Amino acid sequence: MTSNVEDVILAAAACVILCRRRVKSKRRFWVRPSLRTRGTYSGTTLLKDLAMDDIHPLTGEIKCDGSFKNFLRMTSSDFEYLINQIGHKIGKKDTTFRDAIPVKERLAVTLRFLASGDSYQSLSYLFKFSKQSISNIVPEVCDALIDCLSDKIKVPKYQEEWLQIVDDFNQKWNYPHCCGSMDGKHICLQAPMNSGSDYFNYKGFFSIVLLAIVDANYCFTYVNVGCQGRLSDGGVYANTTFKHLLETSSLNLPPMKVLPGRTSPSPFVFLGDEAFALQPHIMTPFPGTQQKGSQGRIYNYRHSRARRVVENSFGILSAVFRVLRKPMLLEPERAEKIVLGCCYLHNFLRKGQSSSSYCPPGTFDSEDTFTGELIPGTWRVEGQPNGTLLRLKRIPRKPSVLGKEIREEFSMFFTSEEGKVPWQNNY
Template sequence: MVSLNKSRNRYNASDMLQDLIREPSGQFENFCRMSADDFNFFLNKIGPLIVKKDTNMRKAIPVQERFAVALRFLASGESFKSLSYLFKFSAQTVLTCVFDVCNALITILQDEIKMPKTWQEWKAIGLEFNKKLNFPHCLGALDGKHIVIQSPMNSASEFYNYKHSFSIVLMALVDANYCFTFADIGCQGRISDSGVFRNTILFKKLDAGNLVIPEDETLPMTDIPIPYVFVADDAFALGLHLMKPYAGIYEKGTKERIFNYRLSRARRIVKNVFGIMAAIFRVFRKPMQLEPEKASKIVLTCVLLHNFLRRSRSSTHVYTPPGTFDTEKDGHTVPGS
């Protein structure tokens, strides 16, 4: 390994990145999960936060390599040891780079997730859901995702979930544009989705009436005021502003069956978001060999990057190319990639 690391003088990760940029087939975007323009944008933003000084013993690893190894970890989920062979520095250095970069990204991207503060902002989300998914008065799709981790030390069954694995929970609310408007990360996997939700700031504000949700309004062709709601699955408790499907199986054409279909179509958005993240950031595809606190930091970084890349003009085609999302055709769902 020492001799391999010394070969950095001949060919290192900085050289590899330049070769990837010169490739016309999008290899750089595949490797880093973003455009070269956004890569350079982040370098300018986080460079001062992650740069290290040269010493008499050795030269510091350039910031572009520190950033690239962190992105590659998120994109592939490879072990720190495996990445050390590719980037030609020690596994411990890889780990340090990953969390230095994650801390820096969390600092500069913390405003990427914004929960609406006015009823007008909430109502705009409701209009988007109605326009795109034909479900009126919807303020967001709510669900939880289990992030599988290794068994934490001295945790007993605290993180052991119903799927017989150890996990932390990402509780998310997303809008009709496949972006997070709220995320709570790190709750123990043994707690149900409904229990996790009840411990979030979102629920506490909702329960206290501090979310500034729009007033009840009538729907077309009715004169009954209907509240604005979040849509969720059967795991959640029904509430004034939390809508779930009718329980049971109903015949085709019944009002209950149609309602469940419409609600499921709106709720599918949050499932799609989880699927997109797992497809691009494949660190979610295998158990994270990290303690819950560090795993939570990795998840938060991916959530923030998801919102940024969805909104980026130069990277959105890389992150969510045409055909990514589920669509409707003649009343049937066409699964996205």
């Protein structure tokens, strides 16, 4: 009898709790008073004002590095191009309750978020719509950008395309048979919910990993985003489709070829740092400190000189899209879309009408023509804050015997008359 009474009491208490949960507090506002002025001064009006700043009052000439470009990181013509490409994907219909947020403002708030890394609350004060709307708009627009710019990042399918990349590396960086420079970086996140230590990396913060391959012109040819920060370099690389394609000879790389002045054929390779294992198609520097003037020292100089393009690409990426310079207050799935969107926009702006203003002279590292001395690019002068785009953890791995032989062949070529550069002995 007593147990039945207790059951009834517990059931009644549960009903009371459920009823209380169903009662919703009455909303104070349908639209906040601070956001009701969107009709008088909205994001569209702001963009028009910024565009007017770029027009010379006397000549009517439009500048490519004015307020509009500084605000959205691209010229007005490239902005209009993106509107035409993704407008039908991100546009919404007006209803009897309210007017939909215009397509231009949806794209503008996303680009401003990528350019500044401001919080959604801060952007809501600027664009006059709620942070809840912005939190839905940003991932949606990034998805649309990735879809419409899908041809901007692609792994070459034909040998002619690979040979064009190889020729660029040989002409600009004096490294023959090079198909790309590869590296991985940690993208800082807030602690994801219920993730334990999956995203906790060796530096002591939560992150996802961006692994990229770059050509000689600082453009991405392959990107992979989303691996948990706890994974080592081997784990990150093992989770990519690129590794499978490379190991199964599915990349359609050109056949092995003899280097000038040599007798043994050498394969076409990708350049990585010490975080990767030495393999026949992945070259890494000689370990330890090499004596000045030795083959190992000269090879490491030539290797690092060519591999520096990926460091510069990451540098300009975070210098322009400053959302990568601070911890993202997003879940990993949404952070992945943000990073991919930045990478696709990087290639779009490098190859589009904004290329001259996106990467003006002096942006990337350069070298003195006669001495070979490194001249740091402006992205290095600005400095990199702690906690963003950190290297992968370097774990000693057993190198491939064939990889060692191939690296030795490259090192002997770099010290030969056919392969040396005038200033390399200075290093």
